[in-house]
Every structure is written in C-alpha cells, then in structure tokens.
Amino acid sequence: MIIFLGVKVLVILVDAMGGDSAPESVVNGCIDAVNEADGFEVLLLGDKNKITEILNKRNFKSDRIKIHETTEVITVEDIPTKAIKTKKDSSMVVGFKMLKEKKGDIFVSCGNSGALMAGALLILGRIKGVDRPSLAAIIPTKTGKGLIIDAGLNTVCKPINYYQFGIMGSIYIKAMLGLEKPRVGLVNIGSEEGKGNEVLKQAHTLLSNSKLNFVGNVEGNDVMMGEVDVIVCDGFTGNVLLKFLEGTASFFMHSLRNIFNTNFKTKLSGLMIKKQFMEYRSKLNPEEHGGAPILGVNGLVFKSHGNSNAKTVKNVVIKASKFASDNVIESIKNEFSNMEVGDVEQNL
C-alpha cells in the first residue's frame, strides 16, 4: 500500500512471466487494466527488456505501471515445490516474497498452478487452523453467481477440507457479492443424505453441524440453476466442472451462431438481437470470470488460467484490486483462530 498525497494506492504485484502467452498477454492486460480502472498501481515482475519492449508500444499513465526485474521463470513443466525452492529469482517466488514483505497488496499470476500453491504454502504459509488452502472460482448461474471451491488445488480431500472450504467460500462470496447468508451445498451424486462415499458422508456431517447456511448435497444440475451460492467439492471435480462449463459455453455459442446463419430470415433475426446476444455471450465468457483467489494463506494471491489472454488478465487485475481492498483474510483468520482440526474431526 502506497500513500500518495494522503490517498492509499493499492499495489498489485503481477507475475509477468507466468502463462502460455506471457509476457505479452500479461503486460498488455495490465496496461488495459490501468487504462480502464483507477485506484491501483501495477508492479510487473519479470524480464525487464521484454516487458519494456511491450510497454513502449502502448499508451498508459506511466506512473501506474512499474517493473521489478527478475531473472528466472517457473514453467508449467517445472516440479512445483522444487521450482519454488530452487528458482529463487523467478517472477513467481519474488512476487510471493514481496507480498510477504508488504511491498504489494496482492499477487496475481497465470503461472504453474502447482507452483503457485506450493509458493503460497511455503512462502506465505497457511492461516492458523486451515488444513488445506483452496482455490475459489466464481461462475455465472441462473440466479446470479456461484462460487466453486475447491476449483483445482486439492484433487483428493478429507472431510475437514470440505468443511473448511464451506467456511472460506462463505466468507469470500459474502465479501465479493455481499450475500449475508450464502447457501452452501456439497456436490454429490444424489441429494439425499448418506449419498456418496465415506469421505463425502463425513463432510456432510461436519457441514450439517456447522453454523454455515448448509443446504445439503447438491447434484450437477443444481449448480448452474443457482440452487446454492457456495459449491463445495474436491479440486478434481471443481476443475473438471469449471472447464466443462467453458467448453459447454463455447459449444452453445457455436451452435447458436450456426442457427443464426441458417438462412436470410435467421441472419436478420441475429442482427436484430446482436446487442443483447453479445452481452449474454460476455456473461458466459470465462475470460470475464477468470481469476480466482487462493484462500487460507497469509496473503492475497489471485490465480488465473495459464491460457489467459490480455482481456482475461485485465479483468483479473481489476477484480484483484477490488478483492485487495476487502479484509477477507482477516475474516478467515478470525474464523479459524480457535479452530483445531482434531477437535472438529472428533465430531465424526
């Protein structure tokens, strides 16, 4: 946080080297972000020459984007923990360290997910009482928006994890969407209690006994119908669902385009509804919803797809700037401060 003329300015640390099309997409996305929204500065971490080259091609308020040179890059091929421990001067490791040293308010990266998780755990550390930090992703639903947690960090989970995902997810969605009593549901293959394997049954018990607004098991079809606000599941299910939604949205849009192109009449129909259709399309566009926080660690970390383009990065940076001004982490710390995993599990 920088105080400029008495005004606090958020500093967003951005891993310029993370992502399939980095640094181009990341740097351009950050430029678009500062050109579109106010109230924050961007500190790009990475190859100074490459970044400068991209910056020089664009117009933006130069005092809002700075560069911090780093000499190494963590790639998708890198083994997460090893990469975090050995690539000390990588854009990702430096980003985590600067966040820890309060040289920035939030860290954004489109890099190696596993490394991002490892870095969050090793450098920032878990919030006391949190067994497994989690990734939380917002999706559009029939009634508004929903939060999928875990969205891909923990492929195999224990009952306590689902329970804690429910708590962290409720705190996050309350802060982001202002929901007072978010409805929490456990993804399962049947709505009746006692469905699913032993782990899910125990997770159901823990969630039922919590003070959360737990509505019980939800099936795949309930998710998009907006039956719940916080969609609790393991990271494998969450990741598959999120990407399945992307593919489905793309498939639906493709089919609709074909329909509008059937004949003259349908083409005309398409022109008449183009404006509304484009709005609808962007609502479903994952690029609009890209960006998810790692909840449960001592620092604000925002992750985005490895395939993020400039538009995604722009939206993620702007979303991150809003997220950074909330005190979600403090709320999670308060909630978990007196939680002993062992005590909770004794309720099983």
Added chain:
Amino acid sequence: MIIFLGVKVLVILVDAMGGDSAPESVVNGCIDAVNEADGFEVLLLGDKNKITEILNKRNFKSDRIKIHETTEVITVEDIPTKAIKTKKDSSMVVGFKMLKEKKGDIFVSCGNSGALMAGALLILGRIKGVDRPSLAAIIPTKTGKGLIIDAGLNTVCKPINYYQFGIMGSIYIKAMLGLEKPRVGLVNIGSEEGKGNEVLKQAHTLLSNSKLNFVGNVEGNDVMMGEVDVIVCDGFTGNVLLKFLEGTASFFMHSLRNIFNTNFKTKLSGLMIKKQFMEYRSKLNPEEHGGAPILGVNGLVFKSHGNSNAKTVKNVVIKASKFASDNVIESIKNEFSNMEVGDVEQNL
C-alpha cells in the same frame, strides 16, 4: 424375440413401477413409443390395475403393449442388494429374470440405480473378464455426440476399470454411431501425461498400451468440444458432468428466453428463429438423450433417470429397440473372453 409371420419382433421389458412419476410417465411413454416407432412390442411389468387404468385412457395398437403383473416395487429408499434379494416379485427383479429367461430382448427401467446395478450383477451376472460393469451415456457435443462412461455406477474406480470402460465404450459407440475408430479420452485435470492421482496415472498407462484409439487425457473443456468420442471417467465425475450439462442447458435456455423477451425487436427476432431454436433446444434436451445401457453384464439393460417423464421414456424405449437389434453384448464377450484382469494389471 417373437417370430410373427416370419418377422422377428423385439420384446422390450419395461419396469412400469420404476421412477419418480411411475407408472403414469412410464406407461404413457411406452404408448407414445409404439405409436411413433415400429419393430417392437412392450411388456409392462407392474401393478396390473394401475397400468390398465392408464392404458384405457389412450389409443394405441393394443397387441403391441402387454402387461405382466408384479406385486412389489423397489423404491429409491430401498437398499439395493437387499431389495434385489428380498423383493422377489418386484417389477425390477421380475424384469431381470424374464430377460435372463429370454422372455424379452432388453429390459428398461427408471428405477433405483443402485438396485438396477445390483440386479444386473446378481441376476444377469458379469460378462467373463469384466471387472466392473458400467453405465454409458450419450451427450451432444460440438462435433456430434460423445459417450460418457462411467455415467454413475462406479463412484470409485481402479485403473483396470477405466481401461475396460474405454473398451466397452468404444464397442458401444461404434455400434450406435457407426464410428470406426472412436477416439478415447481420459478425463483429467490436465492434458499432460502424468497428471492426476496415482490411479489416473495407471489408468493412463493401461489405456496407452491398449489397442484403443486413445488420445490421452482430456480436460473438462475438451468434452463438449467433441475432442473425443469416448469420455472415460469414474462414475462420480460422469454423473456430476451429466447432471451439470442438464443444468447448464436449462440455464442457457432460460437466459436466451430472457434475451428474446427484452423488447419488441428481440421478440420479433425470436419469432423469426423459433423453428431453428426449438430444434436446437431439443438437441440439448436431456430428455432426448435420456437412457443409458449397463455395459458388461449378460443381458441388455437400459437405465433412465428416476425423474424421466413420458417423453424421456418414449425416447429411451425407441433407443432401446435399436440397441437391442445390435450385437453389442456379443462384441463385448468376444473382446473380454481372453482378458485376465491380473494379466492386464501386470503391465503397471
């Protein structure tokens, strides 16, 4: 199979008592099926009075629908194996027995999934070499159609199961859609080899070493994009995906209706494209795709949602009549006749 004037007529055994709105939806669906398609007869199993009452309200060729009285019903609350063992005169158990005794060519039920699986295993028995029978469900994709296997019978799977799902799925989709070399993909949270947990890694190894047209891991977004024909996953993932697709389709349709209702111009646009839109809608409608075979048992069993309505049942019965005329089971028997699970697992 009945031979009538030298013409073979398929007999479809239908569990009239299985499903949330049975027997009404089931019986009406069967009437609609015989009124719409030829080449089969329906034998309804269940409460004679209730069934007759529904039949009497409708017009249809009476010689194409018969009733076989049963006195018990297996409900969704019943414990699967126990129900199959104790409710000897239930429509489901009798259906399996008549199928085994060749008094029908295929058995269709919207009843208790667990009981249906238990009945298939206990009464029909597994095909030699098959470790776990599986449910295979067809979904619409960008390039045509895809097959999700397992769609919900085996929530936790061993590597050998994924391997065998790939084989059975390939045989089924080849028979149903005429694909010569169906592309098989393993649902995972990353396309790179070595992604996912140990079980998925081993499943990947087995599929890679098979003679299947295995294209590797596929992510959620690849599924609807039609990157593969046979989508191999555990039953938990398959079930969640299938239901998620239902909810997503419903959500999309709901949003589109809202768009068309925005103003006069959009309403007019909607009228101009109504025909094509309805076709598109029905393509996505799960009722059109309802019905999935249990593959790997000694008999043709077709399962449909518990919430199937008359339209779903109609489509399932007609689809089942086509499925019954194929020799999928023989193909699976041939494929597995020399397979020793132990031998396959030695490749790990």
